[in-house]
Each structure stands twice: as structure tokens, then as C-alpha cells.
Amino acid sequence: MNFDFTERSLDLQAKVSAFMQEHIYPLEQEHTAYVEANPWQHFPPMESLKQKARQAGLWNLFLPKGYGDFSPGLTNLEYAPMAEQMGRVLWSSEIFNCSAPDTGNMEVLAKYGTPSQQARWLTPLMEGRIRSAFLMTEPEVASSDATNIETSIVRDGDDYVINGRKWWSSGAMNPSTELFIVMGKTDPNADRHTQQSMILVPKDTPGVTVVRPLRVFGSYDSPEGHAEILLENVRVPKENLLQGEGAGFSIAQGRLGPGRIHHCMRLIGAAQRSLEMMCDRVTKRTTFGKEVSKYSSIRQDVAKSKCEIDQARLLTLAAADKIDKGGAKSAKDLISMIKIVVPSMACGVIDRAIQAHGGLGVSQDTPLARFYSYARCIRLADGPDEVHMYQLGRNTIRTYSDLV
């Protein structure tokens, strides 16, 4: 593995960093106040920030080489440090058109969409004109096993008719969201992994009801939000199916690989910034006649955090490198490893930073509370920790069991 970044990546890293310093960090407090006071509305400076990023060539950086004209040409390894920087301000990814769940949805459309599906949905997503949501999880079944999904997708003449209830559909509350990628079953009697299909559903299709936004630790995560959605006799043309009947499970696997690595890269950025904030804060406060930074327990917390972040970053870069060299399938164990390691690492580091900040750490005056909420949620989203351990444990036993 060679983790030396290319000239191009170094140049873009410097540009993303400068852009964030000039345009994003100064707006953080204003953004927090705005989204709390105005749920489901766009932060007014957002559009002009997106235009600026696009003009600066900092646009769609996530889409890896190999997607032809759609891709700006970076490898996952080249993109990793940029995603890390974006993770330092959670709402900044959208400014570079690199935010979840759109990145995963764009990859699905780029990889599996027909030319007409791409013209209708991928182009406006790549241009940042619309946003999208991914509807897999259902309240009625344990959705960490995707084969449990019960939403039905039934062929009727030239259409498919969809019925089911989804929840935790991230981005569905966003006023710019126009597309839902829905996973359901076309053939409940087929083999366990070919029962599922994915279908494109415009949000305004009759029969689609956004029932309610779900809160995360009391916050709406506005303007994206996470919705509960009812699908009642939702009728879409047969051309909206992705790939073909029975391809849903394998598309989901393909989608979640890159999505997981992006979350991990962002979380490393959030953890790194939390550590920097912690180091700064402990030099600014004194208790019992001593600067807080001088206490051994604080130094241990800082040291542990530094070790854990650097370990997690190297593992994530190794996963990115493996995906670049052999595809997401070849990197599946490393993707499980980072999904197990990084969100928990981030929870621990951010928790220590919160502690060192005292009451300030849980307030809205620093990003720490939102970082914690994000990290904690990623221990569940895109597969809970235990599911990745279950699979990684199985694969590891298979690999090593005959060697002794």
C-alpha cells in the first residue's frame, strides 16, 4: 500500500481546506440557529455556496474513476482526505455535492441505471438541482437483515404497483428531494437473495405519503430529516425498475460499500476536529490552581484519541485502496472492519472532547453534540455493528480455520 497522495489530490485537498476556511466555518453558528428555527427550509446561503464550490472545481469529487464521463476522475484513496475535511462540518458535504444519501444513490444510477433513467435522475442529481432518498428500512421487520423487507412491488400491465411502509428514509424531508429509490419484493417465493428489486419512485407520485419526520436524539436533522413514509398503491412505469426483477439485493450490497466508506471518512474528520477542539479548550481553563491540560487524565484522553484516530484513518485508507484496486466486493472485509471500528472510535473520541468542554460540550454552541449524534447513528445505519461483526467473524473463521 502506498498512501502518498497524488499531486491532484494534494491540490484539491488544499482547495477544499481553503474553501472551508473562507466560506463554511464562518457560517457554522448561523447555520445551527437557522435550521433549528426553520425546519425543512434551506439555509439561504446554501445555493450560492454550491455555485462557488462548483466554479472552483470542487464538485462531485466522490464519484470514483471508472464511471466514465460522470466521474471527476478521483480514486477512493484520493477522495478520502477530502471527505475527511467535509466531516469537520457536517452540513458541508452538500456544498460539494458529496452528501449522503445522494452519493450512494448517484452511484447506483451511474452503475445500474439505463440511459433514460440517468438522463431523468442522475443528471439533475449530479448538477445538485434535486436530492434523493433511499427507502429500504421498514418499521415492521428487523431491517438489518435486508431479506426481511416486506414492501411489495407487483407488475400490473406496463406498470409496477408498490405497497409498504418505510422509515428512517434520510433526506426525504428535504424540500429539494424529488426521487425515492425504493427496495421491495417482486417475488417473495424466489431464492432468498433474488426476491428483492429496486425501483425509482418520484416523490410526488400519488399514493406516496410522508407520514412524519423522525427525531434523532431530539433533533430533526433539518433540512434533510429522516421520514416515515407510506406507499399505498403507488404506480410507476415498468421502466422505473433498476436492472431487473431480483437485482435489488445485489444493488443494495453495491450501494452500501461506498456509502459506508464515505461515512467513515467523514467521521474521521469529525473525530479529528473534536480532538483539536479538546486540545484547545484544555489550555484555556484552570481548575484547582492548574491548567486543565496539565492533568494526567486529560493527557491520557488526548493521547488515546490521537492513537485511535490515526489507527482508524489508516484502516480506512487501506479499505479505499483495496476498493480502487479490486472493487468493493474484494474489499468487503475491510469495509466491515472500518464500519465496526470508525463509528465507535468517533463516539469515544467525541465523548472525551465533550467531557473536556464541560457543559459547553453538550450545548448548541459547539458542533460536538451533533458530531456525537451522527457517530452514534452510524453505529446503526448501513448495518449495525453486530451485523458487520457477525459477517466478518464468519469470513475470518473461514479464512483461518484450516491453517492450524
Ligand SMILES: Cc1cc2nc3c(=O)[nH]c(=O)nc-3n(C[C@H](O)[C@H](O)[C@H](O)COP(=O)(O)OP(=O)(O)OC[C@H]3O[C@@H](n4cnc5c(N)ncnc54)[C@H](O)[C@@H]3O)c2cc1C
Ligand atoms: C439516523 C439514521 C439514518 C438512517 N438512514 C436510512 C436510510 O436513509 N435508508 C434506510 O433504508 N434506512 C436508514 N436507516 C435505518 C438503518 O439502516 C436501520 O436502523 C438498521 O439497518 C437497523 O435496522 P433496524 O432498525 O430494523 O434494527 P433491527 O434489524 O431490528 O436490529 C436491532 C438490533 O439487533 C441487533 N442485531 C441484529 N442482527 C444481529 C446479529 N446478526 N448479531 C447480533 N445482534 C444483531 C443489533 O444490535 C441491532 O441494532 C437509518 C437509521 C438511522 C438511525
